[in-house]
Amino acid sequence: MKVRILGVGMGPQHVTAEVGAALRTCDYVVAAAKSADDDLLAVRRAIAEASGVEVVPVPDPERDRDDPADYPRAVAAWHQARVAAYESVLRERGGTAAFLVWGDPSLYDSTIRIVDGLSERLPIDYDVLPGISAPQVLAAAHRIVLHPVGRPVHLTTGRRLRQSIAAGQTNLCVMLNAHLDLAGLDDWSIWWGANLGTDTQSLVAGRVGEVLEEIEAARIRVRREAGWVMDVYLLRAPTGRSS
The missing domain is CATH 3.40.1010.10 (Tetrapyrrole methylase, N-terminal domain)
Incomplete structure (x- = not known):
């Protein structure tokens, strides 16, 4: 076999x-x-x-x-x-x-x-x-590079987001999000996408404090339209904050 x-x-x-x-x-x-x-x-x-x-x-x-x-x-x-x-x-x-x-x-x-x-x-x-990964599609859809010049990107899950931030990570690609836990990160930048590459793809980018409600509404809409939602996002600390 x-x-x-x-x-x-x-x-x-x-x-x-x-x-x-x-x-x-x-x-x-x-x-x-x-x-x-x-x-x-x-x-x-x-x-x-x-x-x-x-x-x-x-x-x-x-x-x-x-x-x-x-x-x-x-x-x-x-x-x-x-x-x-x-x-x-x-x-x-x-x-x-x-x-x-x-x-x-x-x-x-x-x-x-x-x-x-x-x-x-x-x-x-x-x-x-291998296949095309969600972080690749996210970066292409938003026309961004996943990491600043000479800096790493930290891949993690929504379950471990807070732990990663507490450990000093400032540039994170977050997958497997049962829900969004972004309280207190209003000044961070986010590039978010759901059902990437499909007919129900949805994208939002901006400061967390300004776009969080838009993202939450988009998650509900995508789930209603497709019957499922898979989202991933890049989260980056304000310029000048170091790990």
Whole structure:
């Protein structure tokens, strides 16, 4: 058996020629189905159908999303449940399976870890092909560079934003935002985007104190229009503040 982990950006328009060619070598796509009307599963179907590849939906195991006390342990348990669910599909079907990963598999995605777990249970070989990441699309959409001259950019999640700022980070690209926690950062600059590269893309930029309400309204609108919202933003401290 073979598994191909393919980065597909934010949808069919971001599938690279390399990934498209790899997908056409696969017998089927394994995809998590989070609900009966999973909009993100529909996008995966569109990508697979363009290459004539069947999608095998797998009900996604339940996960504790209410900020559990031991977050790493909760995620690890969820990953193990996913491994077990996918294992049954691979054992039954064999052949070459693909996993289509939003953005790029290297950034805040656990597909590689899950397939590592599968490889401990099954005789599979796997490879990974990169995709266009959300920070790349955000920077292009706003026509910006993610970092000032000679300075780093810190990649983190909404869950760890406050911890990162407390540690002295002043230029942050923030992903996986269950909600926006920007209180007290009114003078910081933000470049925000949701559902990047799709028909429901929304962009806002400015001082946090001036545009926060606009961003919150845009998140609600995008979720209503698309059925889902994935947002990412660059947050930068006022000029002159150092880490």
